[in-house]
Amino acid sequence: MKRFRFVKDRIARHVMLGIAIFSLLLILVIGFSLFIKAWPIMRDHSLKTLLTSESWKPFKGEFGFLPFILSTLYVSLIAILFALPPSLLTSIYLNSYASEKVRKFFEPVIDLLSGIPPVIYGVWGTLTIVPLISDKIAPHFVEYSAGYSVLAGGVVLGVMILPLLISILLEVFRSMPQEITDASLSLGATRWQTVKKVMLRKSFPGIIAAIVLSISRAFGETIAVLMVCGNIPLIPKSLFDSCYPLPALIANNYGEMLSMPGYESALMFGAFLLFVIIVLFNGISRITLNHIERRFQL
Numbered sequence: 001m002k003r004f005r006f007v008k009d010r011i012a013r014h015v016m017l018g019i020a021i022f023s024l025l026l027i028l029v030i031g032f033s034l035f036i037k038a039w040p041i042m043r044d045h046s047l048k049t050l051l052t053s054e055s056w057k058p059f060k061g062e063f064g065f066l067p068f069i070l071s072t073l074y075v076s077l078i079a080i081l082f083a084l085p086p087s088l089l090t091s092i093y094l095n096s097y098a099s100e101k102v103r104k105f106f107e108p109v110i111d112l113l114s115g116i117p118p119v120i121y122g123v124w125g126t127l128t129i130v131p132l133i134s135d136k137i138a139p140h141f142v143e144y145s146a147g148y149s150v151l152a153g154g155v156v157l158g159v160m161i162l163p164l165l166i167s168i169l170l171e172v173f174r175s176m177p178q179e180i181t182d183a184s185l186s187l188g189a190t191r192w193q194t195v196k197k198v199m200l201r202k203s204f205p206g207i208i209a210a211i212v213l214s215i216s217r218a219f220g221e222t223i224a225v226l227m228v229c230g231n232i233p234l235i236p237k238s239l240f241d242s243c244y245p246l247p248a249l250i251a252n253n254y255g256e257m258l259s260m261p262g263y264e265s266a267l268m269f270g271a272f273l274l275f276v277i278i279v280l281f282n283g284i285s286r287i288t289l290n291h292i293e294r295r296f297q298l
């Protein structure tokens with residue numbers, strides 16, 4: 001009987017190891033497949049030209065990805081700047097201040113918002129955010145803006161990742177031992193002092209991890225951003241200019257004009273570029289997070 005238990009344990013360990021290896025291999029296979037598809041455009045054009053050129057003229061064989069790269073970064077940055085403060089304050093309130101009734105009401109609502117299809121957010125952004133920017137906000141800063149802009153894409157994307165960020169931050173705060181909070185309160189600290197000096201400090205590595213996960217989600221979002229960003233392949237000079245993120249480029253054009261020489265390979269290079277950006281961002285963030293965790297454990 002004892003030997004049988006050891007055999008089952010060994011089998012389970014090897015099965016889980018195999019699944020972990022399969023997950024890693026799947027990522028490598030995806031990256032390699034995109035690289036193979038993108039190779040023709042990389043062979044015909046230098047990597048420097050593809051990454052630094054602003055000219056996107058497929059009919060002339062000019063494929064400059066700089067406007068799409070910068071648009072992706074700008075929209076994602078605005079989204080996280082827009083979503084982080086309210087999500088952090090909301091999660092602090094639900095974890096430390098709200099009554100049990102309030103938590104039971106709001107947490108299912110947050111889960112519901114996470115399940116809304118992206119196209120609904122896109123329609124809402126088109127009907128609400130775009131006119132608001134065009135008629136009310138942009139006239140104070142620029143002469144004219146159609147509303148389909150970097151700012152619109154960032155706001156809509158920020159609203160989309162807001163429930164995800166709240167859910168992750170709630171789990172981060174709840175993973176902290178209750179004894180630490182109780183000890184702070186018992187020593188005479190107010191609840192806000194406990195939140196600021198104890199909970200946020202102790203949970204800081206988890207907060208950084210939540211931000212990284214949300215930014216990764218923002219990088220790859222497609223439909224909602226596509227509907228409000230304007231989709232003009234030029235480098236945006238301000239928040240009120242149109243932009244064209246990489247996911248929108250791929251979703252908008254794949255399946256059309258693929259008979260054009262190099263066009264499919266160019267779109268696959270865009271997908272490979274987005275894949276590399278997300279992998280590098282997560283890798284660098286993981287290294288940074290490890291340093292932060294070691295520092296906070298001291």
